[in-house]
Amino acid sequence: MKITALEQRTLSVPTGTAVSASIGSFDAVSYLVLTLHTDSGLAGSSHIQVPGRFGVQALRALVDDFAGLVVGRDPCDTAGFAELSWKRAFWLGQSGLWAFATSALDVAMWDIAGQAAGQPLWRLWGGKRDGVDVYGSGRMWLAQPLDSIVAEARDFVAQGFRAIKMRVASPELQRDVQRVAAVREAIGPGVRLMVDCNQGLDLERAVQLAAALRPYDIAWIEEPLPFHDVAGHAELRRRIDIPIATGENLYLPQEFEAFLAQGAVDVLMPDLQRCGGYTGMNRIAQACAAAGVRFSPHAYAWHSTHSVAACSGGGLVEYMPRGDQMFGRRSVLHDGLLQVPQEAGTGLRYDPPWLEQYRDA
Numbered sequence: 392m393k394i395t396a397l398e399q400r401t402l403s404v405p406t407g408t409a410v411s412a413s414i415g416s417f418d419a420v421s422y423l424v425l426t427l428h429t430d431s432g433l434a435g436s437s438h439i440q441v442p443g444r445f446g447v448q449a450l451r452a453l454v455d456d457f458a459g460l461v462v463g464r465d466p467c468d469t470a471g472f473a474e475l476s477w478k479r480a481f482w483l484g485q486s487g488l489w490a491f492a493t494s495a496l497d498v499a500m501w502d503i504a505g506q507a508a509g510q511p512l513w514r515l516w517g518g519k520r521d522g523v524d525v526y527g528s529g530r531m532w533l534a535q536p537l538d539s540i541v542a543e544a545r546d547f548v549a550q551g552f553r554a555i556k557m558r559v560a561s562p563e564l565q566r567d568v569q570r571v572a573a574v575r576e577a578i579g580p581g582v583r584l585m586v587d588c589n590q591g592l593d594l595e596r597a598v599q600l601a602a603a604l605r606p607y608d609i610a611w612i613e614e615p616l617p618f619h620d621v622a623g624h625a626e627l628r629r630r631i632d633i634p635i636a637t638g639e640n641l642y643l644p645q646e647f648e649a650f651l652a653q654g655a656v657d658v659l660m661p662d663l664q665r666c667g668g669y670t671g672m673n674r675i676a677q678a679c680a681a682a683g684v685r686f687s688p689h690a691y692a693w694h695s696t697h698s699v700a701a702c703s704g705g706g707l708v709e710y711m712p713r714g715d716q717m718f719g720r721r722s723v724l725h726d727g728l729l730q731v732p733q734e735a736g737t738g739l740r741y742d743p744p745w746l747e748q749y750r751d752a
Contacts (some may be wrong), residue, residue, distance in 0.1 A: 392430065392465060392467065393429060393465060394429055394463065394545060395430050396458075397424065397461060399454060399728060400419065400423075400746065400751075401423055401447055401451060402746065403419050403422075403424065403518060404417060406418055406711070410442070410532055412558050413561075413575065413589060416502055417442040417443045418609070420440055420442060421440065422438050422447075423438060423449040423450050423451055423454065424438045425495055425496070426438075427500065430509070433503050433506050435468075436496035436502060436740070437668075438644035439491050441627050446488070449488060450488055453488055453489070455477075457496060460475060460479065460571055461500075461564075469500050469668075469670050471494065472493075472500060473493075473515075473670045474679060476496075485643060489654070490665050490666070490667065494668040497671075498694065500751045501669045501670075501737070503679065505737065506735045506736040511731065511732055511735060511737075512736065513700035515641075517701060518700040518701035520731070521727055521730060522726075522730050523706065523708050524554075524706070525552065525710050525729040526552065526583065526585060526710065527547035527710055528555070528671040528711050529558045529621060529712055529713065531555070531558060540574060540741060542575050554610065555585070557584070558586070559571065559587065560592050560600070564600060568741075571604055572606075575608070583673065585610045585636070586612055586613065588600075588612065588614050588615045588625075590614050592639075593616070594652070596654070597631070601633045605633070611657065612633045613636040613637065613658075614639070615627060615637075618638075618639075618640035621649050621655050622653070624655035628656070634657035635656055635658070635678050637656055637686065638650065638651065638660040638662070638689070639657070640667075641662075641665065642665050647675050651678060656684060657684060657685060662688070662689040672698045676701075679704055685702075686702050687709065692709055692711060692722075693714050693737075694737060695709070696731040696732065700731045716742070717745055718741065719744075719745065721742060
């Protein structure tokens with residue numbers, strides 16, 4: 392079986408409520424949806440997403456350049472493609488836009504490989520779970536008023552979520568404390584509550600926030616410091632008793648390994664579109680299991696269920712509602728668990744009405 396063509400399309404999808412965090416805000420998400428076609432008739436798909444519109448055309452041009460590397464290749468040879476793309480990055484570098492392009496292609500190739508084997512990827516990789524732990528996210532943003540985030544928290548719990556995440560790192564510490572207290576009161580003690588700082592603090596402010604939030608039973612504090620600051624996260628971990636989560640902005644294997652080696656993280660959060668696709672993510676999942684660190688991929692909920700279901704140490708999926716619209720699926724939780732796709736490959740097909748409604752003119 393050989394890849395015969397690479398197809399792309401771009402979309403722009405309004406977020407509805409403005410997405411606001413300490414690092415910035417946006418009101419639309421651009422998607423680059425790509426499909427690999429093969430001479431067997433099988434096709435694999437994936438996507439890249441960026442906030443706003445900046446950069447999506449540059450990504451499209453780079454992915455177009457990759458057509459010469461993937462057309463004619465066996466899509467099941469994901470390891471061979473990973474090695475080739477690694478070598479070809481000697482000049483431009485292996486992170487940044489390069490990683491976005493290679494990660495998306497890796498996911499599409501794995502989609503084909505799973506279809507060819509007649510199995511969902513999680514089962515192909517030896518997974519035994521058909522449901523994974525999940526938390527509600529993609530809502531409760533920093534700029535929203537208090538009554539809005541409380542209502543959204545209650546709605547997540549009404550849907551069956553047993554864990555949810557909200558944004559913090561306001562300029563005023565007391566504002567964060569007030570908002571966290573209100574959400575905790577609304578959801579009760581039986582629901583896990585995570586807070587995400589989106590790199591909005593320095594070390595001392597992070598220590599202060601963690602101390603102020605201690606009464607509210609916080610499951611983890613996410614990206615409290617700039618994403619690359621390994622030493623800072625290690626020091627913070629020594630000084631607070633709330634688990635630290637980070638990793639969504641890391642790219643290379645050695646970046647993740649540095650956090651593990653220096654004891655700088657309790658929950659590692661690779662992003663599927665940055666870390667090398669499934670090939671990279673599964674390697675990180677194995678490293679987490681070996682180190683006794685929790686594995687919780689950033690975003691890409693439906694795609695990430697496969698890696699979490701196959702990970703020997705388990706993990707936690709980040710659910711954002713827009714994924715349901717994209718694939719025409721409906722998230723149904725059973726005892727707080729998200730059911731993994733049962734169809735071969737990723738089991739995810741982009742909803743034609745969604746593609747048509749939001750396609751770029």
